[in-house]
Amino acid sequence: MRVAVTGAGGRLGRALIAALEDAPFTGPAGPTAWTRADFDLDFPAGIVPLLERDRPEVVINAAAWTDVDGCARNPSLAGARNADAVGVLAGAAAVAGVDLIQISTNEVFDSRRTDGRGYAPDDLPDPINAYGASKLGGELAARRAFAGGRGQLAIVRTSWLYGPPGNDFPQKILAAADRARDAGQPLRVVADEIGSPTFSEDLAEAIVGLLWAGDIRGTHDGIHHIVNTGHTSRAGWARELLRQLGRDDPIEEVPASTWPRASTPLLWGVLAPTPLPDGELMPTWQVALAHYLPTLRRQLVEAGAR
Ligand SMILES: NC(=O)c1ccc[n+]([C@@H]2O[C@H](COP(=O)([O-])OP(=O)(O)OC[C@H]3O[C@@H](n4cnc5c(N)ncnc54)[C@H](OP(=O)(O)O)[C@@H]3O)[C@@H](O)[C@H]2O)c1
Structure with a gap:
């Protein structure tokens, strides 16, 4: 199967290229990596x-x-970038009979859910910020393009991605924890944003698994929610990271409103995961975080050496 990946230099893109290089179905040539210079x-x-x-x-x-x-x-x-350009890409793919996997986000939802359950693929999206609106625009543009096309479309929504090359939440939290410790202050972390941290390498493996099982190629307009299982707050994520590193830095939980931002964050951004082939579950977010630690440590050493 000849698979091309756009954004191949990004966090998910590079994980996808690595996973596809190991996949048995991409052949000796491997996947095609399209960076910004290509697309x-x-x-x-x-x-x-x-x-x-x-x-x-x-x-x-x-x-x-x-x-x-x-x-x-x-x-x-x-x-223009997250909706219109996706429409052009999807239109060309649909005409050429090429299947498309469009990566999307939990930010297409409104965050107002109060029953403690995650958003399911058939819940109505209603974004509350411009990023979510643009990504939903991309989903809709892709669906319109494929409504009359020959190829298959799958939309994969995920959340709170982290992984190589770093500069992600875990790496930023560790830098903030060091600054707080040096200042003799507790680490202040947002406690009212809830989501599912997702390791880019687990997501890439899951997408490759769906491709291999034929689930994506056989599912027209299929929407897949792929996240590490479980959910937590930003503060819970930081606490677990520090615990796994053997640190017990004091954490002060603060509301998201402490740091006003241009974008409105989702306070409840939890996705209900859709089943993977063979009924497999993604690892829990805590197990995934543990898998990332050796790489994170290496990144910290490299960042310190720069
Ligand atoms: N990060 C998250 O927490 C998160 C959560 C849910 C969903 N997602 C979705 O997951 C996908 C991958 O995100 P990621 O975390 O891997 O993000 P990322 O690390 O920022 O990667 C995005 C990629 O898009 C490329 N890109 C940006 N602007 C571009 C442009 N104008 N033309 C062409 N390429 C451009 C970047 O290229 P350069 O390397 O040249 O900048 C980069 O390779 C995205 O669809 C995102 O919406 C992300």
Whole structure:
């Protein structure tokens, strides 16, 4: 199976390339990595010659403008990159008979759920910030394009991604914990944002598993919620990270409103996971975090050496 990945230099993109290189179905040539130099969301028409050049059977669109505060400050650019460009990509793929996996987000939901359950794929999206609105626009544009196309479309929503190359929540929290310790202060972390931290490598493996099982290629307009299982607050995530590193830094739980942001964060951003092939479950978020620690430690050493 010839698989191309956009945003191949990003957090999820690089995990997807690594997982696809190990997959038995991508053949000796392996996956095709499209970086911004190959496919630029600001010049999406470039997808047509790219599809002709590389002839993928499946495209995984992991490229997006993921700066949520930047999107809030410039919603029209967010819409151009995360919605309109996806429409152009999906339109070209659908015409060429190429399947598309569009990566999306928990931020398409409104955060107002109060029954303690995660959002399911058939819950109605209703975004509360510009990033979520632009990503929902991408989902809808892709669905419109594939409504009359020959290929298959799958939408994979996820949340709170972390993993190599770092500069993610775990790495930022450790830097903040060091600063707080040096200042003799507790580490202040938001306690009223709840979500499911998801390790990029687990998500990539799950997407490869779906491709292998044929679930994505066989599921037109299928929506998959893929996250590590369980949920926690930002403060719970920080506490577990420090615990796993053998640290007991004091944490002061604060509301999200402590740090006003351009974007409105989701206080309840939990996705109900959809079943994976063979009934497998994604690892819990705590187990996934433990898997990341050796890489995180290496990244911290490298960051310190720079
Ligand atoms: N991060 C999260 O917590 C999270 C949560 C839910 C869903 N998602 C979704 O997961 C997907 C992957 O996100 P990620 O965490 O891997 O984000 P990321 O690390 O920011 O990667 C995004 C990729 O998109 C590329 N990109 C950005 N602007 C572009 C443009 N104008 N033209 C072409 N490429 C562009 C980036 O290229 P450069 O490397 O050149 O900048 C990068 O490779 C996205 O669809 C995102 O919406 C992310």
